[in-house]
Amino acid sequence: MTLREMLVAEAEELRTKWQAARAEYEAAMEEGRSALELAKLDAAQEKLKGAYLTKAKAAVDANLAEHSKLPPMSFQEWLAEFRVLHNKARSDTLSDYDAKLYKDGREELAAALVQAQRLTRKPEESAREALRVARAVQVDLELNSGKQRVVTLDICIGGFSTMMGVAPEPNEAVGVTMRMPEGKDHPIVARARIVATKRQAAANHRVSFAFEGLSESDTERLSILVFDTALSRLGGK
Numbered sequence: 001m002t003l004r005e006m007l008v009a010e011a012e013e014l015r016t017k018w019q020a021a022r023a024e025y026e027a028a029m030e031e032g033r034s035a036l037e038l039a040k041l042d043a044a045q046e047k048l049k050g051a052y053l054t055k056a057k058a059a060v061d062a063n064l065a066e067h068s069k070l071p072p073m074s075f076q077e078w079l080a081e082f083r084v085l086h087n088k089a090r091s092d093t094l095s096d097y098d099a100k101l102y103k104d105g106r107e108e109l110a111a112a113l114v115q116a117q118r119l120t121r122k123p124e125e126s127a128r129e130a131l132r133v134a135r136a137v138q139v140d141l142e143l144n145s146g147k148q149r150v151v152t153l154d155i156c157i158g159g160f161s162t163m164m165g166v167a168p169e170p171n172e173a174v175g176v177t178m179r180m181p182e183g184k185d186h187p188i189v190a191r192a193r194i195v196a197t198k199r200q201a202a203a204n205h206r207v208s209f210a211f212e213g214l215s216e217s218d219t220e221r222l223s224i225l226v227f228d229t230a231l232s233r234l235g236g237k
Helices: 003-031 035-066 075-090 096-116 216-233
Strands: 138-143 146-156 159-164 173-178 188-199 205-212
Touching: 003 035, 075 096, 075 216, 096 216, 146 216, 159 188, 173 205, 188 216
Parallel strands: none
Antiparallel strands: 138 146, 138 173, 146 159, 159 205, 173 188, 188 205
8 A cells, every 4th residue: 555545545534534423523512412511522522523624635745746648847836836826716817728737737736636536527527616614604595395594515616515414305406605705705696406415424415516517717716716625624824
């Protein structure tokens, strides 16, 4: 087993533990347990989250170091150059030449992250489309049963997952209003369908949604958010 494979396996084990601890904390909140108990559970899940992110970063670093398509420079040097391009993309100031470099670079970074996270890619799916990141974002859902506000567990440019107490109807089409972090931009308003529901502890359900007919501009906004999150996990500035 290579160093990267060992780090990925350890990160995956920590991720599983963190998700279980997070589900326990969210279930306790719904049950209205005492503030002291909630604080303990929150501290435990945050500790596991930190351990997972640290191990995942080490796995990604090792994977990128082995990635044959990356330029002949250190990972940190390459990442610093990509950050410059990403910041230009966020402010919509990329030149045509830089735009091509940025698109190629984010696909390379996404490919390495997807491999490190052991995510499955469909044959027709780009690495950017397959990349998912853990990110809490407020979402308002318009379900057949009524309106409900949730917080995402993870996001990608094609959809998101969240925890829900009552499982929605399979394949239900829903209205989605996703609030962008820090309220710096108008929300993304779209349609989505439920693609997977998995029962969790304490009668909760992990529900996955896929966007339908999302505009190119909103897809790009989600892409910026996904890579903002990924870059924050990799450290640096």
